[in-house]
Amino acid sequence: MVDRTVAAPRAEEPRDIRNVALVGPSGSGKTSLVEALLAESGEIRRPGNVEEGTTVSDHDGIEIRRHRSARLTLAPVMVDGVKVNLLDTPGHPDFLGAARAGLRGADAALFVISAMDGVDGRTRSLWRECAALGIPRAVAVTGIDHPRADFDAVVARCREAFGPGVHAAYVPAFEGSGDRRSLVGLWGLISERYYDYSGGEAVPRPVPARLREASGPLREILVEEVITESEDETLMERYMEGGELDPDLLIADVQRAVAAGGFHPVLALDTIRGVGVRELLRELPLSCPDPTRRPLPHVERPDGREVEGMSCDPEGPLVAEVLSTENDPYVGRMSLVRVFSGTLAPEVDVHLSGAVSDEEERAGEREHSGSPFVPAGPRALPVGEVFAGDLCLVSKLMSARTGDTLSSTERPLRVRPWTFPDPMMPVAIAAASSADEDRLSRAVARLVSEDPSLRVEVDSETRQMVLWSLGEAHLEAALDRLESHHGVRVDTEEPRVPLRETFTVPGQGVGRNVKQSGGHGEYGVCRIRVEPLESGAGLEFVDRIVGGVVPRRYVPAVEKGIRAQMADGIGDGFPLVDLRVTLYDGQAHAVDSSDMAFQKAGRLAIRDAATTCEPALLEPLDTVTVEVEGSDLGAVLNDLSARRGRVVGTETVDDGRVVVRAEVPELEIVRYAVELRALSHGTGTFTRSYLRHERLPGHLEHRVARPRSGDRDT
Template sequence: MPEKTTGGPAGAAGRAPSADRPDAVRNVALVGHSGSGKTTLVEALLAATGTIQRTGRVEDGTTVSDFDDVEMRQQRSINLALAPLTFNGIKINLLDTPGYADFVGDLRAGLRAADAALFVVSAADGIDGLTRMLWEECASVGMPRAVVITKIDHQRADFDDVVATCQDVFGDGVAPLYLPVTGDGGVKGLIGLLSEKFFDYGSGACAEVEPDAAYREQIDAYRGTLIEGIIQESEDETLMDRYLSGEEIDTKVLIDDLEKAVARGGFHPVLATCAAPGAVVGMRELLEVITQGFPSPMEHPLPEVTTIDGRPARAVTCDPEGPLVAEVVKTTSDPYVGRISLVRVFSGTLRPDMVVHVSGHGMADRGHEDHDVDERIGALSSPLGKTQRTTTRCVAGDICAVAKLSRAETGDTLSDKDDPLLVRSWTMPDPLLPVAVRARSKADEDKLSQALARLVAEDPTLRLENNAETRQLVLWCMGEAHADVLLDHLSKRHGVEVERVDLRVPLRETLGAKTKGMGRNVKQTGGHGQYAICHVEVEPLPSGGGFEFVDKIVGGVVPRQFIPSVEKGVRAQMERGLLAGYPVVDIRVTLHDGKAHSVDSSDMAFQIAGQLALKEAAAKVPVLLLEPVDEVSILVEDDHVGAVMSDLSSRRGRVLGTEPVGVGRTLVKAEVPELEITRYAIDLRSMSHGTGSFHRSFLRYEPLPSHLADKLRAAPE
């Protein structure tokens, strides 16, 4: 923990850090908005422990944690990346998560694999809505957290202001452990608020000296808040009384209580860092918090484990000698080495060439088929960027990369083949941006299915839809950036070119009034001909009424065996549509008269007559187009409720009501035509500054306004 003597960095470039036991592992996810400095911080920590030689970014923009070609081109992290290092005999698995909302699937995967979280906040840019929501999510499950303030050397940086913002946004239990000292355009060092010593980095090495008297007032203010926060979380109930009575509490007691409070998730230390090459400050202090304050995997609760048929499994603990239980948290496809799975081991020990059972994850609705299959795994490695460093085993609590798991997908469970188990999957957000695509050529079409299967295996936030009604292939994505990356992967990684097309929303048709029609199918072609005449009455039903067929034939004018044929023909015409090619719904068709021939009448003749009768009836009255209407629930901060409700009105939506949810948030319920919300995932994010979310479900069909119906009739395809 802070201000204890450390043995310095351990680990060496090119050698994979390893752990022999769970209590020597720390799994830490770095969380923060795009541009907050997470990847730069990871590089600085790797360099501080001797894992890499710090040289900054190379000419093509590659960093040790960037491994995707898109990341290199766009200069931003869009994937979960693992960066293992060793400090004071403890293996630290740093999980660098994306900071952009479109890639929240990888972010949640990182939190699933971690036992604690570092929330990275830029001193120059503050805190965004996504970071705030993730803090609340971590708090709800009791995940230990710390705050790292980066870029304290920035000209806009104000340490006091950003600490106040963190305390306001993140709530109680947030307090700094160190006070940064800046000057001459850089960071000189840190003042330890418990030891009241200045750790001077001005010479490159850390020297411990007395702080300047000018900082006395600031030290006293922060130190008092820090000590009070630690004591409030202490298990020693006498400590607060002793402190308030004026007793000087021993620093070792405070540090011990601080470590316990951080591990429990009750206290959240704030650390200031500068990770710029040549001016690195605060790495040792941060590593001490990670190794001494954050819990080991043995102290963090495991996810729920069941048998593959959902029955409760026997208790599973973080024991290297226990039954194998591991989870695939990330899947990537490398064009040279094939599929690589990033795996968190919860119990047991994973070794190369083991035969494991792969259990599916229950997301068949997204194109991820359930499966239960035995597979032999390939080599184990400890990845660092694009480098795969071989390792001989992965014990409970550790994370590794596994090669040759050809059937495993993100979210799948690996367990003993003789005792298959299933880890309860983590919550994945629904992809709500539909993007319709088509292959550019026949050659691309032939390769598209296999390429999409690989993308689905890698990304559980992607949902594929082959819409039989609109005859479109639709990728349901998290946002525009997510869609761009998927299409880029199809092109650059899998060699498949696709193009976007306008999304077609499945409409319906119905009749606007009661009407009658006759179907006359009389043909003589030599030999057996066709003879079928039927008279029908058609009337609209209320919305959601479906289809009714009524038989009112008397006297056998239509033989009993041909009455189902008339209904079959009517249904076939309803599927084909009456005006714009959309299925017909909500009608009642009554067959009340007809004629037949003893020789030329047949099943097919009466099917055709039924079709003709419905078409003639429809020609006499207006045919209405119906559009799908969704029930939409939108969760936004109170400040954005007005903008959201105004926007819904502009989309022909009907607001049903609002209700408060927690503190400072409101749930808005509305009914909105589906045509108006195809891009709502993007628009809501803009309106709510990234803090809003919504859920949609089909409600019913309603008549489409005439001006929009005329447009669609003119161009039905």
């Protein structure tokens, strides 16, 4: 519900905005941290309350958290006059597309790590992606109050996983031991400020001697790192001489290093009691860069020419990008938008530009934009104009898809979209009822427009509609949205692998179509020789008729019949391929012969040849490229071998990961997206592409799903 009685969080200029993506595995506490930050700033009253903490208008009752865990959400908060847009990204590996969208909309990333669970492979991969994009990063360690949590060990694991530059900036203080240990304070190593939380509120006090003794070495390491990277050369001289260093100067250096991406502070948090939340909230505006300090994505004209000199300027040409879209059954279609340049006004016409590949079909598409608003708990607050550097939700963009660019109708522009993960797990879907069937195609098209990490295709050979996803959770969320948001129920089944047939030895066949029962009959006889060809050759038809035994005008009909029968198959219903068919003899009738008679004769000839040419099934073979950590290489190679795969090469890439190239039967990799993730502890990725068909071993034919009755014409 849009609430027009409350003022929305608003910045005065782009320099007063910070866009921060929260990144981390499922269960690390990202959403709880967002709610704690909102509570600390006064945006909501009770952290952890589902209704108060909802960051996008959502009325799904107990399903709220399940839906939120699968999508990117926005939560703006004001801190000392600075608007901080928190982008809560999904933590499950299946929602990598939404996580990348969050990084596209952000200018800094806060990696949220559970003190008990540590760093998983997907989080390491996203850290590398941020490093490649030059996005500043910090680390928040949650659950530090757990009796078995070891903050020093977590920092060490983060440094091992993320590399140099990771240092503790705030360390926790405890009282007691074992299960009776309790978190009582937090020490800022640079600021030298200690906050006592033993009474529930943060109270400044002197640093406890035991804490200084235990964590003093961490501070020395941190200070030396800051001084080494500092632009102030006098700091090193004073430090070497044992002089006193101004904490404010060190803090300023740390903030510059964080914004530049060379230093990654680690903060300890207890979101339930609020320990460290205030400190984090205060650091975000100081350490994260504003949008004017980050380069814009590649902007180009509709003809593909790059636009030079683009910047985060509210007076510049409008360039905004749709980070995510959603069809809410109550609110309607909503688009989460990042404005890179210019100003997005309410209720105006905008130009929609899609990806380069589909720009031609969508050229000139105009859409009427609704009023921009921002979420605030369960409410939506209108914001009026949204200028460069800011984020908002926009309604009524009915044709907009995730990754689309919004620009002015007078000056259409396009942002080159970010890289979407390629879905690799297929499932066949079919409408659950005739009523669902009427709406299925449109609903699936909308689903894919919301989430480009999904792909749908209709297999011309198996006649199945196949939905491709990133994994089981991704698929479950997609099917749930189909029913709850689009009103379409579907049944799922294993996708049928498109097998084919061929003949393994040469042979001959006779097609005799003679029907005379009084009146006009049918008469067509043809004799053929059949030879197998190499994979991918298709059908080679050879005319060797002499003497006019088959009149010239009927030869194309024989070929047409042969091709039709090969498409339908001759036994199991799989297409027949890779044959040379030579027509060398036949018979015709002056009255009863016709094109149709010889088409049927051609069909019968192929069927007859099948009785002696030893048909065999062919299975599709894919080229599979797998990228894994070096430590997982052995397990992956053994697994590929068990899948009848042939490894054709391996290569070590710059970051120590290994790329494996193999040829693997499609029958063996239907669920490889899920199984590779288990093998590689979540770090493995792969791509696949069709290579060729090869003969299916006879002992595996029982695994083949035959086409259902009615799937093919007979």
